Amino acid sequence: MAVTPLLETRGLTKSFAGVCVLDHVDFTLRAGEIHALLGENGAGKSTLIKLVTGVVSRDAGTVLLDGAAVDLRSADAALSAGVATVYQEVNMLPNLSVAQNLFLGRQPTRFGFVRESEMRRRATVLLNEFGLDIDVAAPLGDYSVAVQQITAIARAVDMSARVLILDEPTASLDKHEVEILFAAMRQLAGRGIGIVFVTHFLDQVYAISDRITVLRNGRLVGERETAKLPRMELVHMMLGRELSEVTVARSHHVAGMAHPPYAVFRQFGKAGTIAPFDLELRSGEVVGLAGLLGSGRTETARLVFGADRADVGTATVDGRAARLHSPRDAVQLGFGYCPEERKTDGIVAELTVRENIVLALQARRGLLKPLSRREQDEIATRFIKLLDIRPADPERPIGLLSGGNQQKALLARWLAISPRLLILDEPTRGIDVGAHAEIIRLIRQLCADGLALLVISSELEEIVTYADQVIVLRERAHVTALTSDAINVTSILAAIAADLPRAA
Amino acid sequence: MALRLPRSGVPQVLAFLAILAINWTVSPQFFDIRLQDGRLFGSLIDVFNRGAPVALLSLGMVLVIATRGIDLSVGAVMAISGAIAASLADTHPLPVVLAAALGAGLLCGLWNGLLVAVLGIQPIVATLILMVAGRGIAQLITEGRIVTFTAPELVWFGGGSVLGIPAPVAITLGMLLVTLILVRGTALGLMIEATGGNARASALAGVGTTAMTMAVYVWCSLCAALAGIIAAADILGADANNAGLWLELDAILAVVIGGTSLFGGRFSLVYAVLGALIIQAMNTGILLSGFRPEFNLVVKAVVVLVVLLMQSPRLSGLGLLLSRVSK
Numbered sequence: 001m002a003v004t005p006l007l008e009t010r011g012l013t014k015s016f017a018g019v020c021v022l023d024h025v026d027f028t029l030r031a032g033e034i035h036a037l038l039g040e041n042g043a044g045k046s047t048l049i050k051l052v053t054g055v056v057s058r059d060a061g062t063v064l065l066d067g068a069a070v071d072l073r074s075a076d077a078a079l080s081a082g083v084a085t086v087y088q089e090v091n092m093l094p095n096l097s098v099a100q101n102l103f104l105g106r107q108p109t110r111f112g113f114v115r116e117s118e119m120r121r122r123a124t125v126l127l128n129e130f131g132l133d134i135d136v137a138a139p140l141g142d143y144s145v146a147v148q149q150i151t152a153i154a155r156a157v158d159m160s161a162r163v164l165i166l167d168e169p170t171a172s173l174d175k176h177e178v179e180i181l182f183a184a185m186r187q188l189a190g191r192g193i194g195i196v197f198v199t200h201f202l203d204q205v206y207a208i209s210d211r212i213t214v215l216r217n218g219r220l221v222g223e224r225e226t227a228k229l230p231r232m233e234l235v236h237m238m239l240g241r242e243l244s245e246v247t248v249a250r251s252h253h254v255a256g257m258a259h260p261p262y263a264v265f266r267q268f269g270k271a272g273t274i275a276p277f278d279l280e281l282r283s284g285e286v287v288g289l290a291g292l293l294g295s296g297r298t299e300t301a302r303l304v305f306g307a308d309r310a311d312v313g314t315a316t317v318d319g320r321a322a323r324l325h326s327p328r329d330a331v332q333l334g335f336g337y338c339p340e341e342r343k344t345d346g347i348v349a350e351l352t353v354r355e356n357i358v359l360a361l362q363a364r365r366g367l368l369k370p371l372s373r374r375e376q377d378e379i380a381t382r383f384i385k386l387l388d389i390r391p392a393d394p395e396r397p398i399g400l401l402s403g404g405n406q407q408k409a410l411l412a413r414w415l416a417i418s419p420r421l422l423i424l425d426e427p428t429r430g431i432d433v434g435a436h437a438e439i440i441r442l443i444r445q446l447c448a449d450g451l452a453l454l455v456i457s458s459e460l461e462e463i464v465t466y467a468d469q470v471i472v473l474r475e476r477a478h479v480t481a482l483t484s485d486a487i488n489v490t491s492i493l494a495a496i497a498a499d500l501p502r503a504a
Numbered sequence: 505m506a507l508r509l510p511r512s513g514v515p516q517v518l519a520f521l522a523i524l525a526i527n528w529t530v531s532p533q534f535f536d537i538r539l540q541d542g543r544l545f546g547s548l549i550d551v552f553n554r555g556a557p558v559a560l561l562s563l564g565m566v567l568v569i570a571t572r573g574i575d576l577s578v579g580a581v582m583a584i585s586g587a588i589a590a591s592l593a594d595t596h597p598l599p600v601v602l603a604a605a606l607g608a609g610l611l612c613g614l615w616n617g618l619l620v621a622v623l624g625i626q627p628i629v630a631t632l633i634l635m636v637a638g639r640g641i642a643q644l645i646t647e648g649r650i651v652t653f654t655a656p657e658l659v660w661f662g663g664g665s666v667l668g669i670p671a672p673v674a675i676t677l678g679m680l681l682v683t684l685i686l687v688r689g690t691a692l693g694l695m696i697e698a699t700g701g702n703a704r705a706s707a708l709a710g711v712g713t714t715a716m717t718m719a720v721y722v723w724c725s726l727c728a729a730l731a732g733i734i735a736a737a738d739i740l741g742a743d744a745n746n747a748g749l750w751l752e753l754d755a756i757l758a759v760v761i762g763g764t765s766l767f768g769g770r771f772s773l774v775y776a777v778l779g780a781l782i783i784q785a786m787n788t789g790i791l792l793s794g795f796r797p798e799f800n801l802v803v804k805a806v807v808v809l810v811v812l813l814m815q816s817p818r819l820s821g822l823g824l825l826l827s828r829v830s831k
Contacts, residue, residue: 345704367690413709
């Protein structure tokens, strides 16, 4: 033991509603280092941060600050212990001036009155340290997000933070702004402050971090020095998965290519969201979309489903030009879409399982052709049995079901319309192992029944077992399409990790 | 937001009966009903008759609230339609009068719907515009005077009767049935509840949320226009300053008492109407008891407080905790 680490967690564990979201995670932050915390959605990054700062209480494990166990109970307590968090959505007050934001709650006063000029003077000095020379009397909201981020960081550091946690600070910054932020971060690290940097931009990880910790499915995958970790291996750490449960070999569909494509998209795209792409979806075939978070997978799905409106390109369904301006259009065409965010985009929590299941079918039939209660009961009961939704009570509010069962009910919602094309966005995320295997089996079954499937998944082993074609995305564009024998985890990883062609 | 199992409506029915019982104790002739000139009279009938305008408002309001919206303009819409009806009553045939008054309601609803559903303005602000402007429009129509009329066809809407039932009660009952058929006889009810529960998810399931939001604001304004006609017929004139004043708040209260959450989602038409009757029963009871009417407002406020406390997720969490501790 050379030096006592600044911040250390040992065996940190947390479950939500019986699902383990963080499983005995050890994490070490040394003074003066920039430490990237990586992992896909649901890997446990934000949970780890929330446990460290005490926003969420932990089930087990210890948090050590300077080698001494601490028990932080709130963000305030964390801040006074020297642990500050700056979130992607800057939680500062855009209508107040920069100076007021910096000194909110601790304004310099004389006889109880705020000394505005003194405050401004100090604010200017403070921001100068970060290379910012701006009018501190102007409202914070007038400045770019980068300036707001740095103001938030400056405030935290000025309140004697020694540990700085930056949660996706660069998500909405442009290249120049990222540089400004990185300069500030390097300067702080030079002062001995430990910085935890959460991001999903790998380029930035390599540009600034000293060390990397990777989480996957709530478990620690490993901690490495950035300089000694090849990009390929990092992607493997983030996405790779020990072939344990799903060890079935690829099933080849011979008939697949014989079908004419059911839906064809040509140069389909939306400026600023996803570069124009070509996509052919055939009945009885699974097309997988692979790529890192933010690579454009969900954006592709939303465009295909009409949830976002394409501004270029054409869509042809069953040989006819199709209008895809809204999900309504897509549902009429026989498309279904199970979104990744079940809670916000999928379920209507307070309605019953029955109502959630019949919703899309009813929307497709129109208002004037209501399903009778008997028909609704029949449909709900049939799918609850078919998909083994538990508890098997159609009248239970769906919000009370577990994640896996909610997912199955959403699948049932789409199966009820007898879809021709089903789009599944991370169908196995956040659900327990048992339901996981069932959903994969179901995907295979649906495909055999002649559905066209478009599946997004971060679980590459999973994609490999069922996809007939894998499209790899990077930086909001479709970059590679892999078919038949070319589909394996290694080739997908290679395509994801491949360096961008840079201007020489 | 706490998840609730489907409601039974028992508390609302019990509350209504309890208030009627209290009214009976302060005024023993409360349940006396007599037939006079082919129309029923009595305190109980009065509760239904006086409660009719707010009950009508609550029919539209409950749908708006179920989509997670709110309509503050219903009182002003009442004033507009009442002013139009009163101004035209003595010079135009009844169908023209009704078409003009209800047509104005339709336009008001389209306006609110446009602001909320198409332009995405927050409902409370969007409808505040018409709440303020609408009363001004009504005053312009009446030129600042109280416009009176004598046309018996229109008077019927306030003082007439159908099979002994006062016209306002009969109209409200009719509107309740029409609304029930429109909403529960079609898939509209499910779509409204889904949209109010989770608009994003509903849109992704193919529900036409924009058109539906538009429709509920239109229906709400139509109900308000009808209530405005009844209110004008009741006093044989239109008072643009006072017609429907503050009734939007009573309508919202009726919906909330009826168990529909301001968070949207599940709603009940029948219990919203019952909520309106509960409010009117309290008003009538206080008048009968001889207390000054000012008490009314305080009592109403207490009822609101109790209802909101019962809906508070924190409090129900607390109740759950207490019941666990006591075990």
